[in-house]
Amino acid sequence: xxxxxxxxxxxxxxxxxETLPGPDTxxxxxxxxxxxxxxxxxxxxxxxxxxxxxxxxWQANPRPDVRRPLVAVFATxxxxxxxxxxxxxxxxxxxxxxxxxxxxAAINQFCIAHDLGLKVFExxxxxxxxxxxxxxxxDEAACAAxxxxxxxxxxxxxxxxxxxxxxxxxxxxxxxxxxALFGGAPEDWVGRGTGIDDEGIKRKTDAVRLAVDRxxxxxxxxxxxxxxxxxxxxxMTGAILAARMEHVPVIIDGFVATAAAAVVYALAPDAxxxxxxxxxxAETAHDKALNVMGQKPLLDLGLxxxxxxxxxxxxxxxxxxxxxxxxxxxxxxxxxxxxSES
Amino acid sequence: xxxxxxxxxxxxxxxxxETLPGPDTxxxxxxxxxxxxxxxxxxxxxxxxxxxxxxxxWQANPRPDVRRPLVAVFATxxxxxxxxxxxxxxxxxxxxxxxxxxxxAAINQFCIAHDLGLKVFExxxxxxxxxxxxxxxxDEAACAAxxxxxxxxxxxxxxxxxxxxxxxxxxxxxxxxxxALFGGAPEDWVGRGTGIDDEGIKRKTDAVRLAVDRxxxxxxxxxxxxxxxxxxxxxMTGAILAARMEHVPVIIDGFVATAAAAVVYALAPDAxxxxxxxxxxAETAHDKALNVMGQKPLLDLGLxxxxxxxxxxxxxxxxxxxxxxxxxxxxxxxxxxxxSES
Numbered sequence: 001x002x003x004x005x006x007x008x009x010x011x012x013x014x015x016x017x018e019t020l021p022g023p024d025t026x027x028x029x030x031x032x033x034x035x036x037x038x039x040x041x042x043x044x045x046x047x048x049x050x051x052x053x054x055x056x057x058w059q060a061n062p063r064p065d066v067r068r069p070l071v072a073v074f075a076t077x078x079x080x081x082x083x084x085x086x087x088x089x090x091x092x093x094x095x096x097x098x099x100x101x102x103x104x105a106a107i108n109q110f111c112i113a114h115d116l117g118l119k120v121f122e123x124x125x126x127x128x129x130x131x132x133x134x135x136x137x138x139d140e141a142a143c144a145a146x147x148x149x150x151x152x153x154x155x156x157x158x159x160x161x162x163x164x165x166x167x168x169x170x171x172x173x174x175x176x177x178x179x180a181l182f183g184g185a186p187e188d189w190v191g192r193g194t195g196i197d198d199e200g201i202k203r204k205t206d207a208v209r210l211a212v213d214r215x216x217x218x219x220x221x222x223x224x225x226x227x228x229x230x231x232x233x234x235x236m237t238g239a240i241l242a243a244r245m246e247h248v249p250v251i252i253d254g255f256v257a258t259a260a261a262a263v264v265y266a267l268a269p270d271a272x273x274x275x276x277x278x279x280x281x282a283e284t285a286h287d288k289a290l291n292v293m294g295q296k297p298l299l300d301l302g303l304x305x306x307x308x309x310x311x312x313x314x315x316x317x318x319x320x321x322x323x324x325x326x327x328x329x330x331x332x333x334x335x336x337x338x339x340s341e342s
Numbered sequence: 343x344x345x346x347x348x349x350x351x352x353x354x355x356x357x358x359x360e361t362l363p364g365p366d367t368x369x370x371x372x373x374x375x376x377x378x379x380x381x382x383x384x385x386x387x388x389x390x391x392x393x394x395x396x397x398x399x400w401q402a403n404p405r406p407d408v409r410r411p412l413v414a415v416f417a418t419x420x421x422x423x424x425x426x427x428x429x430x431x432x433x434x435x436x437x438x439x440x441x442x443x444x445x446x447a448a449i450n451q452f453c454i455a456h457d458l459g460l461k462v463f464e465x466x467x468x469x470x471x472x473x474x475x476x477x478x479x480x481d482e483a484a485c486a487a488x489x490x491x492x493x494x495x496x497x498x499x500x501x502x503x504x505x506x507x508x509x510x511x512x513x514x515x516x517x518x519x520x521x522a523l524f525g526g527a528p529e530d531w532v533g534r535g536t537g538i539d540d541e542g543i544k545r546k547t548d549a550v551r552l553a554v555d556r557x558x559x560x561x562x563x564x565x566x567x568x569x570x571x572x573x574x575x576x577x578m579t580g581a582i583l584a585a586r587m588e589h590v591p592v593i594i595d596g597f598v599a600t601a602a603a604a605v606v607y608a609l610a611p612d613a614x615x616x617x618x619x620x621x622x623x624a625e626t627a628h629d630k631a632l633n634v635m636g637q638k639p640l641l642d643l644g645l646x647x648x649x650x651x652x653x654x655x656x657x658x659x660x661x662x663x664x665x666x667x668x669x670x671x672x673x674x675x676x677x678x679x680x681x682s683e684s
Contacts, residue, residue: 039441040447040647045448088679091679096381099671103671104670106387108670110662194383195383195386302388302389303389304385304386316658316662320655323455324455327450327451328446328447328448329441329445333446334441335437337437
């Protein structure tokens with residue numbers, strides 16, 4: 001299957017969600033059976049053991065491994081930036097894309113450290129989506145095309161996909177998506193992003209309020225995505241769905257990447273079952289979004305950079321977990337006495 | 343300095359604590375100055391930034407790195423195991439030491455994954471310390487000698503030391519140390535360790551109560567260590583102090599390794615300032631011990647294995663943090679606009 005070859009209308013994407021494969025229960029059973037024989041007390045590696053089961057379930061592989069991991073960073077611009085909702089000017093999106101290409105960004109270093117592939121997907125940097133306080137981000141065809149573009153991240157035989165992003169003002173977009181999908185007030189979802197001051201918070205909150213008011217109660221996930229944007233969130237939505245179809249587990253980075261997962265969750269809660277949430281962002285509303293979706297993030301390191309940095313760290317742990325499961329001796333191999341009767 | 347060349351009497355160890363070097367404030371300032379120029383919003387890497395400062399402070403190095411990390415695993419046996427306080431028989435300590443040597447344990451895989459050195463220090467496996475419910479673990483000379491032995495872990499030019507342990511029944515020993523040093527009831531500090539049942543918990547709690555009652559209110563940290571043990575905790579106590587003298591930052595693993603840090607903390611709270619607490623163990627009282635010492639662990643993965651496994655994962659993050667700090671481009675190098683005025 002080459003999911004990106006055809007641009008599906010949004011209704012076909014809704015239909016696709018009904019056909020997503022479930023977890024491979026045989027692979028999970030195989031991992032559990034081996035884990036029970038490894039030279040450690042049962043359960044003593046905690047979430048590291050859960051990571052192996054998760055990887056097996058969604059790679060559909062009883063001997064899961066991470067051989068071709070990819071960090072996909074989706075970069076784009078947003079008209080709402082003109083409202084002064086970010087601490088940085090919009091030009092920084094392109095400058096940071098150039099920094100990724102030159103190897104100078106944090107995500108480059110994280111990928112080197114954990115031997116992860118890195119691809120940056122540029123999405124019309126010079127053509128920001130309209131200001132969401134006033135107009136829809138996409139028409140239906142453009143939204144569907146962007147989702148399809150994101151599906152292309154799942155290619156080349158990758159076996160683990162980390163989703164990250166770069167886009168000045170995109171925490172405003174993400175806050176509007178959460179507000180539209182999960183309710184509450186704009187204030188519940190707006191934070192300081194890259195570091196705006198109190199006046200900026202006010203402008204950002206106003207922008208989210210105007211955008212959500214404009215939706216007039218629309219709760220359909222793909223309509224919310226179409227009307228709020230942005231391109232990186234639509235692309236990550238496509239990537240999440242394509243990965244599920246292709247048996248590629250997904251690691252979601254922070255506040256903005258989680259907004260794409262929120263769109264998929266709103267389509268069908270089970271449709272994000274193959275997604276691991278890498279970390280709890282320092283962007284305060286991230287925790288709230290994770291709670292709504294019942295997700296417990298793997299790490300809590302006060303990160304709020306984006307770029308896929310938290311996902312890259314989580315990918316490192318997933319690989320250690322898989323290699324440990326594969327490489328440890330069993331009690332029988334090591335000639336070790338089992339648990340005593342007491 | 344070769345700290346292990348001489349066995350210091352316990353009073354000299356008390357005196358040594360008064361002479362420990364402080365953090366290198368110039369190195370911290372250098373790291374902060376560089377961090378402010380890196381192509382990311384200030385503070386956006388959260389605890390990863392703090393790790394770099396911590397490494398600089400205690401390596402006394404303005405360009406900190408992790409080139410020769412070591413996981414030191416101290417293994418020994420405890421007479422109290424005869425009371426049925428562990429889910430595993432005492433023979434397992436030696437069997438696991440053999441498993442470490444053969445490369446079959448979880449810590450072997452973690453060290454391979456993160457390219458960490460691994461040394462296992464055997465401490466008289468065939469001569470368990472006396473049952474602490476009835477007798478002191480050491481006389482003063484033996485306690486001092488074991489502390490000195492642990493100091494030998496800081497050798498060979500290592501630049502980061504991870505402390506781990508293996509010893510059937512040693513969560514009983516650690517619980518007794520916490521109870522003696524930090525107060526409360528035995529029940530506050532006793533947990534399931536490798537997985538004992540309710541009857542085992544009762545036996546374990548009784549053992550801790552008898553041991554602490556025997557101390558008759560003794561609160562001197564080194565006396566508590568001498569009378570409760572065990573050899574691995576005494577050795578890790580020495581390793582923590584020697585590392586501070588030698589400008590080697592220390593990563594403390596879980597419930598048992600933290601008991602060694604508790605001994606050092608009880609000698610002088612500042613004497614553990616160079617220690618990073620790797621993770622919050624699933625052994626429930628670990629969180630309580632960390633709270634008493636005002637420590638926020640880096641990871642929370644439900645680990646309860648010991649062997650230094652949590653410390654090894656933390657070491658991986660520390661290295662990523664250092665390399666990211668060193669390798670990222672500055673705003674000037676990348677030609678990126680700084681924060682806007684708004």
